Amino acid sequence: MTTTQTGVRTTGRIGDSAQRPDGTLKVTGEFAYASDLWHDDMVWGVTLRSPHPHARIRRIDVTEALTVPGVSAVLTADDVPGENAYGLEHADQPVLAAEFVRYEGEPVALVAADHPETARRAAARIRVHYEVLPALTDPRRALDDDAPQVHPGGNLVRHLRLRRGDPEPTAPVVVSIDFEVGMQDQAFLGPESGLAVPAEDGGVDLYVATQWLHVDQRQICLALGMPPEKVRLTLAGVGGAFGGREDLSVHVHACLLALRTGRPVKMSYGREESFYGHVHRHPATMTYEFGAERDGTLVYAKARTLLDGGAYASSTAAVVGNAGLLGLGPYRIPSVAVDAYGVFTHNPPCGAMRGFGCVQAAFAHEALMDELAAAVGVSPVEIRQRNGFVEGDRTVTGQVIDSAAPVAELLQRVADLPLPSALPERPDLLDLPGAVGNTTHGEGVHRGVGYAVTYKNIGFSEGFDDYSTARVRLQVVAGEAVATVHTAAAEVGQGLVTVQQQIARTELGVERVVVVPADTAVGSAGSTSASRQTYVTGGAVKAACEAVRTAVLQRAAVALGRPVAGLALDGDKVVGPSGEVLAGLGEVLGDDAVEETVEWRHRPTHAVDPETGQGDAHVQFAFSAHRAVVDVDTELGLVKVVALDTAQDVGRAINPDAVVGQIHGGSAQGMGLALMEEVVVTDGHVRNPSFTDYLLPTILDMPPMRVEVLEYADPHAPYGVRGVGEPPTISSGPAVAAAVRAACAKPLRRVPIRPEHITGT
Amino acid sequence: MDFLQPSSWDEALASRAERPDALPIAGGTDVMVELNFDRRRPGALLDLSRVDELRAWSVEDGAVRLGAGVPYARVITELADRLPGLAMAARTVGSPQIRVRGTVGGNLGSASPAGDAHPPLLAAGAEVEVASAARGTRRIPVAEFFTGVKRNALEPDELIAAVHVRTARGPQQFCKVGTRNAMVISVSAFALALHPDRQAVGTGIGSAAPTPRRAPEAEEFLAGELDWAGRAALPESLARAFGERVAAAASPIDDVRGTAAYRRHSLAVLARRAATWAWDDLRRAA
The missing domain is CATH 3.30.365.10 (Aldehyde oxidase/xanthine dehydrogenase, molybdopterin binding domain)
Structure with missing residues (x-):
């Protein structure tokens, strides 16, 4: 570590294992998770869910439920004021099922009551008349002509076709396998929870555990028929996510109940409901074939992958993209033919989960690499080293690894x-x-x-406009320089708050960095997924800090009558080219705060x-x-x-x-x-x-x-x-x-x- | 729902007699789950945790009288020498927190086919001491205690007072298969007790029939074949034949935790291994 003339170097910069501000709170049980949200006059919302994988709703009778003492509202699809549809990529999922239920656990009605148990008992008195319909539960049958249709447009969500090199390749050594991967759950420890508070302007403030506030906001606005300025979101304490909070859960439901009752409404799933309340990892059936030279050098790969998307699209199309585009592993393969399909069924909806399509594929390509190693008589390590990417190689989509x-x-x-x-x-x-x-x-x-x-792949792919917004302010408070970082990026337990602090300390030289709660008062940070937040929101915070630093140093240059080029920030000081202290930050800023907001993008990707x-x-x-x-x-x-x-x-x-x-x-x-x-x-x-x-x-x-x-x-x-x-x-x-x-x-x-x-x- | 909290055994029995709709609760590790999932909604809860009499054990006539309220954690620390099979089973129950709360009496009350305490009690030939205010005390051999899936032989006015388990006269084993290495409900379980004093073998099977049960035919077979006098090594073929008889005594089903075929198969393996370990222990002790 170099010592500057100021004698103090801020600790907790990048490269340090800075302590996380929520660490002690979490291990001592003091941290407030979304399930700990509380409002003095709040009521509790619960969800009535479908017991059937596929049925037509003939009639819903809420009369008896409304008579339960303590019940303040019972809502069905008819009570959704905006569009009764949401979804990450396609708005195909009803907020509350209207004509059909398409999976076991699909929300059908909501109840608000003064106690969660009262709400549950009332929900049990809602009479839903179902006409049970044949369910499509085998994804391998989804594309058959006579398969039940989950949605009017057919059962195909996406077919990803990948072709490269020789269309009819041959090789002296050929190995193939079929592989199947079961449905994994994100199993985050903090179940879905949120608190919706009706506001005086007729809008609603929602505190919720999620992964991407702005994409939630967009969908909630659509369902409520309200503009974004009326629907304000603040991140509540998130107990893990792993992709399972990319889709909406309690969000619209709590807002609907709050707007109807005029009371704050808390919704909090138990563990069992959580299994029905979020998407899972897609089960997959895969058929893979590798052709290779006798020394194990890959010549071609063929793969057919079928992902069960369940009843609604969620992020199935993007998962299919990954399973297809990245599904052959980190290997040089001259000729490839991949067909990856995502289909609708009446099984639980599947969507994002850590590893996103690559997890399923890796089981198949890695098992097949071991087969190939055995077939050509080399070790599992050697076969992978022989075929593994090096910088400058082209992937199976022709992209150069740079x-x-x-x-x-x-x-x-x-x-x-x-x-x-x-x-x-x-x-x-x-x-x-x-x-x-x-x-x-x-x-x-x-x-x-x-x-x-x-x-x-890190970050969002295939041409998605993937950006993050950061607002950084530097001011001197009671003699101490304080940097404030504001983003909408969701800390889900991974440590992003700490990373933001470390970046601000590094760029601004200050010790004290306050990361204010993530909310929609600042622009989108994109999703906490695809391993992207340190990269993208980290990039945005870095850029915003740089903008603040530039502005502060320009002020200092004017005040000191020196060229800006040699100036830097360190501790609470403006220092010169050899680290000599030229002025305190307080002398430069006085009572002013310097604030910059930056929208930051990584290099564009392409469809x-x-x-x-x-x-x-x-x-x-x-x-x-x-x-x-x-x-x-x-x-x-x-x-x-x-x-x-x-x-x-x-x-x-x-x-x-x-x-x-x-x-x-x-x-x-x-x-x-x-x-x-x-x-x-x-x-x-x-x-x-x-x-x-x-x-x-x-x-x-x-x-x-x-x-x-x-x-x-x-x-x-x-x-x-x-x-x-x-x-x-x-x-x-x-x-x-x-x-x-x-x-x-x-x-x-x-x-x-x-x-x-x-x-x- | 009423909450009854007697502070003595007599008071508990009186409450039980008055309120046949009351559900007894000890550690709450089963009952609270049932309540939270709304699977049961009894008229009252009868909390037995303040009844000191239930939380003690003693030795009477060569048998341990284990109060129904003694938690698993104490079975492990206090009774591993006298009741090794039950202590081994207690070690496999849930997590440390569950072992501090959960009791053998509660396990018997729930009478789940997967209850971990049941196989070693069956193998040891334990007796359940039950009592009512009106008729006093009676003892039920544990093999007759389990009457169906999660049903037991208690009358509506009775409570479980204790379980009487003969102090081990020979080696005991307990084995439990689960699909992870801790905190798991058994897919299958097997307990074995050798009784060299009367040249007998005791068995208990868990999670492989509507109730925990013994494998009487396997017990008699092994007892008859073992070289009790000479203590010659247990032939592999004998251990295997015993395992097959134990498996044959089970009536398992397919469920989300495992298949019937796997349950039978695993019981055969567990019984073979347990018999070998126990017999080897006996030979070493000789």
């Missing part, structure tokens, strides 16, 4: 990490598959090692050719590799993950601790999909809407990790950052699946891998 693509190095790094020691003669139960379940003392236990590597899928669709790629070591009790089909180590290029670690935290969490989430996390849906009905039966990894399922963080700066990105959040979720699961296959010598073409799959019973 920053680091260290596929081979990432694999080498994880391969070079020490392997865990073998099980001792009498192992501790906690170290064995089954743990204190006492199912083995070592009998039937086999060890396996698996590798996987991935790449993921792909509809026939060939070719084009520069993405702004940045991020790479990660995992090595998993597992012990499998092959007789019982139980798995203990012994090690799950990873290497990832993050471009530049703004907050190294937070980066590692993201990698730990993402790895656990990917491993969960490989081994246990599945929303089980039978005939359109969710069978395990609880954390009793939707199993998440515990501390005994997730091993301590070794994490190698590489920092190859992307010259096109602010500070060289590369998105961090998603890649670990993509490569960890396939590595675990590969390790299990290696341990039990079975093909295992479906995840989550259940004990039955391993034992064959």
Whole structure:
């Protein structure tokens, strides 16, 4: 660290593991999540949901519900004043079902009452007369001529067609597989919650846990028939998101009830309702074929992917885009033919989840790379290194990768990490598959090692206008320089507030940075998804800080009678070229505040050719590799993950601790999909809407990790950052699946891998 | 809903007699879930957590009289030597917080086929002590206590006072399969107790039939085949044959947690392994 003449260097700049302001509050239980929202005279809203995957609503009788003492409103589709439709990409989802219900759990009516239990009891007295209709629950049948139609326009949401190179390629070595991925849930710990407060101007203020305030606002305005200035959103404490808060949940419902009752309305889902209240990760069925030279060099790839979008479009089209455009893995492949389909069914709607289409595909392409390695007689690491991207390569869409693509190095790094020691003669139960379940003392236990590597697009792709807005103010308050950062970017637990503080400290040299609550009083920050906020909102905060700094230094230059070129900000001081203090910030600014608002965009991306899928669709790629070591009790089909180590290029670690935290969490989430996390849906009905039966990894399922963080700066990105959040979720699961296959010598073409799959019973 | 909170056992029995619609609650780890999900709405809750008599255990005639309100955490720390099978099962219950709240008496009251305490109680030949204000105390062999899915032999005016479990005379094992390595409801479970003093074998099966149940035919088979006198090593073929008989005693179903076929298969493996471990322990102890 260099010491300036001021003698003080602000800590908590970029590159430091600055403490997060919400950290202590969260671990001590003091943090106010959206479910803690409270207003003195509020009433509670609850949702009545469809018990059927597909039915026509004949009639809704709310008379009896209205007679329940304490009930202040009962609303149905007829009470939606604006357009009864919302959706991220297509407004195809009713706020409240009108003529049809298209999935189990679809909202049909709302009740507001002075107590949530009263509201629930009243909701149970709403008589909905359903005519149950045949449901389309097998996505493989969705495109058949005789399949029930989920929407009038047919059951196809999107078909992504990707073609490159030789249309009829041949190769001496050909391997192929079918693979299936089950439906994963985001399983954020803080269920959907919000508080809508009616305002004197006839509008409404909504406090809600979400990922993108402005896209919510747009949809709410449409449904309420109100202009944006009447519908103001403020981010409430978010307990995790992972894509599951991109679509609306309580938003319009709470506003409708608040406007009807004239009272603040709180809505807060329980865990069971949460499983019906947000989209899930698309289940996928995939058929992949790779052709290669005898040394394993890939010649061609063919893939057909079918994603079950469920009843409404949500972000299915974009997920199909990723599954198609990125679905062959980080490999040089001269000839490709990919068809990725997203379809409507009467299953629960699916949409965004961490890894967004790449997660499903990675299970298939990584399993197939292992097949190829075996077919040509090289190791799993070698086959990937031989075919892995390097900077300057063209992707399968023809896009040149114009920053680091260290596929081979990432694999080498994880391969070079020490392997865990073998099980001792009498192992501790906690170290064995089954743990204190006492199912083995070592009998039937086999060890396996698996590798996987991935790449993921960072930021929104395919020509989307992806920007963020930041407002930064610098002033001296009571003798201390304070920077205030205002954006609409959603802190969902990942640490974005801390990142914004670090950037402001770095750019403005001040110690004290206040990040004010995210709301719609400032322009859109875009979504907290696609691993994009540190890049895009970070870029916007950096640009706004630069604008503030320029303005302050210009004032200083005038005041000091010196050229602006040699001036800088450090601490509360304006310093000269060699760090000498020239003036205090207070002397320069007096009582004035300098404020700048900047809308910042990353480099544009482009739509792909509809026939060939070719084009520069993405702004940045991020790479990660995992090595998993597992012990499998092959007789019982139980798995203990012994090690799950990873290497990832993050471009530049703004907050190294937070980066590692993201990698730990993402790895656990990917491993969960490989081994246990599945929303089980039978005939359109969710069978395990609880954390009793939707199993998440515990501390005994997730091993301590070794994490190698590489920092190859992307010259096109602010500070060289590369998105961090998603890649670990993509490569960890396939590595675990590969390790299990290696341990039990079975093909295992479906995840989550259940004990039955391993034992064959 | 009324909330009844007796502070003595007599008071509890009186309340029970007066209010047959009351639902007894001990640690609340089952009951509160049922209430929160609105699966039950009893007229009253009968909170037994203030009844000190229920929270004690003692040894009587070579058996532990385990008060119905003793939580799993105490079974683990205080009774692992006397009741090793039950302590092993207690260790697999939920999370540390659940083990502090949850009780063996509550497990019996819920009578779930997946209750972790049931297989070791079956294997040990335990008896459930129940009482009513009108008729006093009676004992029910645990194998007769479970009468159906989540149903037990309690009369409407009765409460569970304790469970009597003979202090282990030989090795005991408890094994539980779940699809993650902690905090999981069993897909299948198996308990084994060797009773060398009477050359008998006890078994208990969990999560693989409408009720927890024994595998009597497997018990007799193994007891008859074991070399009790010579303590010769357990042949693999015998362990396997025992496992198959245990699996045959189950009547599992397919559900979201596992398939019937896997439940049978896993029981066969667990029973084979448990028998081997227990017999090896006995041989080592000799």
